[in-house]
Amino acid sequence: MSAMAGSEHQVAAAGRSGGRDRLMLAILVFTTIGFLDAAYLTYVHYKGFAALACFGAHSGHSSCETVQSSAWSELAGVPVALLGLLGYIGLYVSYYVSARLDGELGRGIGFCIALIGCGFSLYLTYRELYSIHAICEWCVGSAVCMTALAILTGARFLRGDPAAVAQ
């Protein structure tokens, strides 16, 4: 992944006399954590809840099991964990687009995906708190990543081309 965004890093680094693009680094860290989280939840969804490691308990079942088996764990028959995973893959693709093809468009796509992910994650967290009455730490983890990414990719979009900023 670092190779994908590598050229942007290089441009930024050159433009800032050796400075590092810490914003992009933070974005990559949150994207990777969220990607691994969503990949684990997708695996558990298809493999079975026995593989689900969870700290909370809810009426004799693990709270993650309760959330993962609730009516809100799927959207039109598609597991929301899988949708999250596709969202993180989409973010990686957007970083590639911004680095290699069209910086402005890539940053816009990344912000759009993160905004969708953040909005829907917040809705699902609301459902966990007020409808399911159980919390899944893995789901909250992904929601935190998406919220951070919405803020960071928004800042990245508004900042524009790092090379132009440095000039």
Add this chain to the structure above:
Amino acid sequence: MASRKEQKEQARTARIAQQEAVAASAQRTRRIQILGGAVAIAVIAIVVAIVVSSSGGGTKTGSALTSGSAAKAAAKLVDTELANIPQSGTTLGSPSAKVTLTYFGDLQCPVCADFTTGQLGGGLPEFITKQVKPGNVKIVYRSFCTASCNNPSVSNPQGLFNKQQEAAYAAGKQNRFWNFAELFYHEQGKEGTPYVTDSYLSGLAKQVPGLKIASWQSDSTNPVYASQVASDNTLATKYGVNATPAFVVQGPKGIASAGSGVLTYSDLVKAVNQVS
């Protein structure tokens, strides 16, 4: 006065500045367009996802499932009622309980639903709280076809009855039979209508906390549950059951019929006292 060369240089500088200004303006316009598009797409996508998810919260599948908030309330009610009570197959309560209440039921039976959900004086919720939870009594559910077999809207009523009961028994393999059955009764469709479909059953299963759907689906077709439904029918015939819900109590003092219909809590306690 500027020389000709200087004038040319000034003109060139002005032209470049103008070009840069035009380019910067175009870039700003493009950025605003992308930002607007991204926000608009995100808002639309979030709204659509929330609408689909909300409608799927309770009415994901099967027309008989209640609305999102009602299904949510039912799931919470059942979860709370059955919390911390041991389940094994179709048995609810401590295996060491001295008295056993056998409940003959049909998941499409509205009278069973009244009894199970506490409507019209139905005493099951109170009985579970006051007698089953402390370990005095355990309840064993048995199948007996009544409303399902009188359903004129389906071509094979007995087959559908078997299928729905077996689906509930399959949840029992994961010790969640009572969650499934109670949700069925809470979200039961109108009697005599063809609301029991594959999607209705899987919709219910998805509301059962912790039920592994893939295992439940494969277990639903396990012939062992077809045999169990058949043996339940044999047992009902042996006890002279001809309606649902019907009850038989068994304890240290023997076995007795507890009657049928929407029994109240005191009816049930009276029956239990006869044999304990």
